[in-house]
Amino acid sequence: MKKRLIVGITGATGAVYGVEILKALRELADWETHLVLSDAGALNVWHELKMKRKEVEALAGVAYQPKDIAAAISSGSYLTEGMVIAPCSMKTLAAIAHAHADDLLARAADVVLKERRRLVLLPRETPLNLAHLRNMVAATEMGAVVFPPVPAFYALPKSIDEIVAHTVARVLDLFAIHSPRLARWQGMKETRPERD
Ligand SMILES: Cc1cc2nc3c(=O)[nH]c(=O)nc-3n(C[C@H](O)[C@H](O)[C@H](O)COP(=O)(O)O)c2cc1C
Numbered sequence: 001m002k003k004r005l006i007v008g009i010t011g012a013t014g015a016v017y018g019v020e021i022l023k024a025l026r027e028l029a030d031w032e033t034h035l036v037l038s039d040a041g042a043l044n045v046w047h048e049l050k051m052k053r054k055e056v057e058a059l060a061g062v063a064y065q066p067k068d069i070a071a072a073i074s075s076g077s078y079l080t081e082g083m084v085i086a087p088c089s090m091k092t093l094a095a096i097a098h099a100h101a102d103d104l105l106a107r108a109a110d111v112v113l114k115e116r117r118r119l120v121l122l123p124r125e126t127p128l129n130l131a132h133l134r135n136m137v138a139a140t141e142m143g144a145v146v147f148p149p150v151p152a153f154y155a156l157p158k159s160i161d162e163i164v165a166h167t168v169a170r171v172l173d174l175f176a177i178h179s180p181r182l183a184r185w186q187g188m189k190e191t192r193p194e195r196d
Pocket residue numbers: 009010011012013038039040041043044047088089090091092124125126
């Protein structure tokens with residue numbers, strides 16, 4: 001049986017992260033993606049990537065409608081390795097933090113938490129208000145991994161694509177999917193500047 005990863009894409013900016021996660025997992029024969037693209041997520045995918053809902057759904061093994069609360073991933077008896085939400089809006093973060101499972105995204109995340117499976121959230125907002133911060137704390141206390149998609153400048157990226165690829169690879173590391181393409185830090189090799 002293939003390993004199943006639920007991929008949520010919400011209406012925060014950074015649709016490219018979710019899309020690139022789907023593309024990376026498509027290359028792996030032993031993984032199957034289960035996509036929930038929120039309506040606001042679909043808007044942003046169009047705005048930022050000029051991709052239609054159907055095109056994003058075609059990248060996934062299975063795609064669900066965000067209101068399909070009876071979907072397989074709504075139940076803990078349906079086995080998955082966990083879920084990543086990339087990007088994760090403050091609204092969906094709030095729903096998860098308060099177990100307010102009124103759409104499939106929030107319900108699937110709720111199930112992943114209650115079954116003690118891995119939930120990785122890529123929340124994106126700036127600056128953050130106190131509710132955002134408290135909701136991240138609550139999600140962390142419940143076992144989620146809060147992974148803001150902040151560029152890793154130490155990797156000396158030369159393009160936006162490289163920034164995104166680094167984040168995607170580090171997210172997949174959290175599901176024990178280790179990319180041979182990720183340049184892993186081996187210590188600072190070059191000579192360090194002299195002290196004045
Ligand atoms: C262009 C655009 C960019 C947005 N960026 C963000 C963002 O970075 N973070 C965020 O929390 N919400 C952002 N929003 C607002 C969310 O889309 C909105 O709160 C929505 O209700 C989230 O719903 P969802 O979580 O079901 O996708 C943005 C909306 C638009 C139209």
